[in-house]
Amino acid sequence: MKIVVVDYGMGNIKSIVSVLKYLEVDEISVSNNPFEIASADKLILPGVGSFAMAMSNIKKLNLDKYLKDAVIVNKKPILGICLGMQLMGGSSTEDLHSFGLGFIQGSVNRFSAPSLKIPHIGFNQVKVNNNLKLFRGIDNVSDFYFVHSYKMMSEYDINQSICHYGNDFVSSYEVGNIAGVQFHPELSQTNGLKLLDNFIKYL
């Protein structure tokens, strides 16, 4: 099993790589090279920071095209984490308006309920969706670690699980080979390790 962590210059990749090593993945590569991406069995799209800056980096590196080939044409399983999860949606209102990779139907907006502290930081309870392979063997209503100011909503069935902060928002989705989690499984103790192990084994 070869997993490529897609590197577009944003986010703490070190913690993801340590978890993959801990889970004994045979080959782990951190790269933005098209051949590496094409040779991966599975992909992880990480990310922390600004949506617009991330999309601009991704386009500069032609990663939008390489990822589309890998994920849409060749159906490689991909897991987007935090910003990576949001980037696979259609659009975001962060820094005016930006378009995402558009792999799934969802839009990203800032948390806006009154008197709500932003960013949303810490463990929060996720209502587990048992249709998601990612949550196999994980109890309903489990704690995962979040750190974000923007949230994804979707009017479409993207097989999502929900979390609540001010309002309900999409905390994870799984459409065929495309999966995303708003929380950080690599920072979510044993719950997160189990979820990543599920991604490696079942997606």
Next chain:
Amino acid sequence: MLRKRLIFTLIYSDGFFNQSRNFRLQKVGDINWLEKNYAFKKLAFSLDELIVLDASRGSRDIITFAKNLSRLVEDVFIPICAGGGIRCMEDAEVLFKNGADKIILNTIIYENKDLVGALIKKYGSQSIVASVDYKKNDVFVKNGAQKIEVKLHDYIDYINSLGVGEVYLNSMENDGTGFGYDLETAEKVAEIFSIPLIVAGGAGNGEHLSEGIASPWVNAVATANLFNFIGDGLPNARQEIISSKGNIAQWK
């Protein structure tokens, strides 16, 4: 429901980890001592986050600090926040590359607003924690060595305007005493706050941590007390909080 957080703060200085009391540091041991007495991989299981601060007074060596950080956080799968002495973009980058998920800033919050802005732009506001060392209404920078002219209330207002992700409010008077948190001040400043608040300084036992977590003004409690929570101290404290129905995350 969003959970409150239990954070452990490690104070590093010139190769050693320290116990701090009213901002005077006492060397406890180096990283080997820490690994032996605190079994970090196990301990991290009781924590929501770890903060590692470089409080070296003399010449700073961020590369050595980063090496210690990197070794410390290996196989520790919780959010790591690091800082102390960050003075430029490169300092921040070194820490992010060596395992930090967030950085904590103190002196440059006061002295270099532009740098803070550049760090927020590059890493996102959720990756930046502003640390505030205070004594009554006074605010101090440079490891508590320099009192600034701005009073606490106005300083919090100023921090709110910067766009950082969190505030780490550290009571210098309570620091290392084990008498409990200064929750009165937390309440006063929380009213002018729109970002999460971490309180630090004074926790000496599990009950203090529970009191902090129960406060509606507080989002996270931190302790840097190496002596009071040695061995099973932190796991037991977490269990105590869970048993008393404290709003804290659980995992198997």
